[in-house]
Amino acid sequence: MADVDKIMVEHIAKLARLNLSEKEIEGYTNDLISILEMANIINNINTDDVKETIGANIKYNVFRKDEIKNFENRELLLQNAPSQDEGMFRIPKVIN
Amino acid sequence: MHNEGKESDNMELYEYTVHELVEMLEKGETTSEEITKSYFKRIKEKDPEIKAYISTMEESAIEKAKEVDEARRAGKNVGKLAGIPIGIKDNICITGTRTTCSSKMLENFVSPYNATVIEKLNDEGLIYLGKTNLDEFAMGSSTENSAFFTTSNPWDLDRVPGGSSGGSAAVVSADLAPWSLGSDTGGSIRQPASLCGIVGLKPTYGLVSRYGLVAYASSLDQIGPLTKDVTDCAILLNLIAGHDEKDSTSMDLEKKDYTKSLVNDVKGMKIGLPKEYISEGVSEEVKNAILEVAKKYEELGASVEECSLDIVKYALPVYYIIADAEASSNLGRFDGIRYGYRSEKFDDLKDIYKNSRSEGFGPEVKRRILLGTYVLSSGYYDAYYKKAQKVRTVIKNAYDELFKKYDLLLTPTSPTTAFKIGEKCNNPVEMYLADICTVPVNIAGLPGMSIPYKLDSNGLPIGIQLIGKAFDEETIFRAGYTLEQNIGFRKDNKPTFKKG
Numbered sequence: 236m237a238d239v240d241k242i243m244v245e246h247i248a249k250l251a252r253l254n255l256s257e258k259e260i261e262g263y264t265n266d267l268i269s270i271l272e273m274a275n276i277i278n279n280i281n282t283d284d285v286k287e288t289i290g291a292n293i294k295y296n297v298f299r300k301d302e303i304k305n306f307e308n309r310e311l312l313l314q315n316a317p318s319q320d321e322g323m324f325r326i327p328k329v330i331n
Numbered sequence: 332m333h334n335e336g337k338e339s340d341n342m343e344l345y346e347y348t349v350h351e352l353v354e355m356l357e358k359g360e361t362t363s364e365e366i367t368k369s370y371f372k373r374i375k376e377k378d379p380e381i382k383a384y385i386s387t388m389e390e391s392a393i394e395k396a397k398e399v400d401e402a403r404r405a406g407k408n409v410g411k412l413a414g415i416p417i418g419i420k421d422n423i424c425i426t427g428t429r430t431t432c433s434s435k436m437l438e439n440f441v442s443p444y445n446a447t448v449i450e451k452l453n454d455e456g457l458i459y460l461g462k463t464n465l466d467e468f469a470m471g472s473s474t475e476n477s478a479f480f481t482t483s484n485p486w487d488l489d490r491v492p493g494g495s496s497g498g499s500a501a502v503v504s505a506d507l508a509p510w511s512l513g514s515d516t517g518g519s520i521r522q523p524a525s526l527c528g529i530v531g532l533k534p535t536y537g538l539v540s541r542y543g544l545v546a547y548a549s550s551l552d553q554i555g556p557l558t559k560d561v562t563d564c565a566i567l568l569n570l571i572a573g574h575d576e577k578d579s580t581s582m583d584l585e586k587k588d589y590t591k592s593l594v595n596d597v598k599g600m601k602i603g604l605p606k607e608y609i610s611e612g613v614s615e616e617v618k619n620a621i622l623e624v625a626k627k628y629e630e631l632g633a634s635v636e637e638c639s640l641d642i643v644k645y646a647l648p649v650y651y652i653i654a655d656a657e658a659s660s661n662l663g664r665f666d667g668i669r670y671g672y673r674s675e676k677f678d679d680l681k682d683i684y685k686n687s688r689s690e691g692f693g694p695e696v697k698r699r700i701l702l703g704t705y706v707l708s709s710g711y712y713d714a715y716y717k718k719a720q721k722v723r724t725v726i727k728n729a730y731d732e733l734f735k736k737y738d739l740l741l742t743p744t745s746p747t748t749a750f751k752i753g754e755k756c757n758n759p760v761e762m763y764l765a766d767i768c769t770v771p772v773n774i775a776g777l778p779g780m781s782i783p784y785k786l787d788s789n790g791l792p793i794g795i796q797l798i799g800k801a802f803d804e805e806t807i808f809r810a811g812y813t814l815e816q817n818i819g820f821r822k823d824n825k826p827t828f829k830k831g
Binding site for chain 2: 239243244247248250251252253254255259263266267269270271273274275276277278280282285286287288289297299306308311312314315316317318324326327328329
């Protein structure tokens with residue numbers, strides 16, 4: 236079990252693509268410590284021969300034919316884009 | 332079941348249950364337009380007090396109601412439920428309307444398609460009154476995490492309605508909708524139903540399609556009904572249940588008619604009363620209420636036996652590890668590119684991601700993304716996520732064992748009645764404890780229903796929870812209906828809209 240500290244919170248915030256202020260880092264560090272403290276009791280239970288639950292119900296794989304279906308409502312899809320141009324999502328230049 | 336005689340003469344249309352309204356429509360005693368207008372009048376009067384709707388759809392609703400009335404008058408083949416209004420939690424997509432998830436991130440998001448449950452309601456001709464408030468992205472137990480406003484409990488405006496489907500529960504409780512849809516990941520239908528004194532059902536995982544429900548934790552989320560009584564709950568489940576090829580976790584099962592289970596008889600039914608559910612942390616009044624209900628079931632011919640489910644104490648940590656892990660992955664899609672909030676401050680693509688997410692998500696959503704990212708990150712995955720998935724199996728097995736002996740389990744829905752707005756805001760762990768009685772059901776993928784039983788000494792509703800075997804909603808409906816018929820909660824109690 237790792238100890239969560241401010242450096243760890245900064246690291247996971249980076250992984251999660253979140254900017255956190257100094258104050259937020261401190262707050263979330265304390266929150267995560269107390270949540271994980273509660274969570275650590277799961278280590279009291281022996282799970283040596285137990286398989287993980289992958290989904291809530293026992294299911295086989297579901298396959299379907301690999302068929303192309305057109306989404307008809309393109310206008311409504313694009314309407315939600317913060318920035319668009321000629322039917323495409325517009326983003327800042329990626330390669331200099 | 333029916334309000335007879337002079338009492339009903341004074342009743343407003345918005346006070347009736349859906350099955351009563353259906354009867355009135357059939358007899359030609361009212362019209363969909365009258366019903367719909369009655370609701371909007373009520374919404375204008377009472378919604379400013381409880382703030383349960385994020386958006387309303389008056390114009391389209393009345394137009395649709397007139398169409399249905401016209402078709403019915405013309406003798407066209409319209410379904411029994413055509414023209415009945417409904418409220419929808421604002422994380423379920425309706426084409427061409429906003430779906431905000433109570434988040435700044437989706438404040439202006441217009442759904443490009445219908446959720447499958449909405450397609451099903453459209454087929455029956457139901458009418459949308461509006462979208463209801465929730466904790467941001469369904470993460471919370473009080474609606475206080477909504478980025479827009481907190482909804483009040485109609486029984487006491489200073490208290491929370493529960494969450495995350497707090498808006499959906501409050502509108503039904505306050506007669507601002509005859510019924511509504513919510514979603515339940517760790518108790519988000521049942522806990523607010525309990526706190527608002529109405530019926531709420533989380534169906535078995537896989538019974539209702541999740542297509543078009545904005546994902547929080549995909550292995551736990553289910554859409555379900557919030558209703559004034561058990562009969563309406565069965566009717567609404569009939570409408571939304573069923574396999575959907577767009578949700579590969581929805582099960583392909585024979586269609587059932589849940590209203591056939593509305594039988595006032597529990598003779599011979601075996602009910603287990605897990606003692607861990609009525610121990611530490613559960614208020615005396617709630618505990619006593621459960622024991623009273625147990626006694627009532629015995630009087631009605633069921634056998635009730637105390638049993639043990641000591642594994643249940645692991646459910647809350649398992650829930651917060653699994654749900655947050657899935658949330659951190661699901662919410663990765665919000666990047667400010669294709670839809671949702673985009674920050675105005677950016678130089679490059681990475682800035683768009685980081686600034687949009689940092690400005691668009693609220694504090695609780697960030698907290699869960701951080702925890703989820705942590706338990707999935709290299710070095711901690713085995714210790715937390717994998718371990719939690721294993722404990723999940725142990726919890727499921729423990730329920731399976733109990734269901735070899737019992738048809739149903741009886742527990743509280745919430746350890747306490749509605750708490751004060753602001754009371755648990757600053758302590759996430761304390762807030763998480765509000766879900767302690769409901770999360771085990773999601774972990775195990777089982778169905779659970781909350782039914783209002785009585786009021787506590789502060790005049791706040793106490794709900795009881797019935798937990799059934801997977802895909803055995805019928806037994807829950809039968810036991811729930813029987814209890815309801817023998818206690819008459821709704822007949823005797825109405826929300827007061829008092830303050831404090």
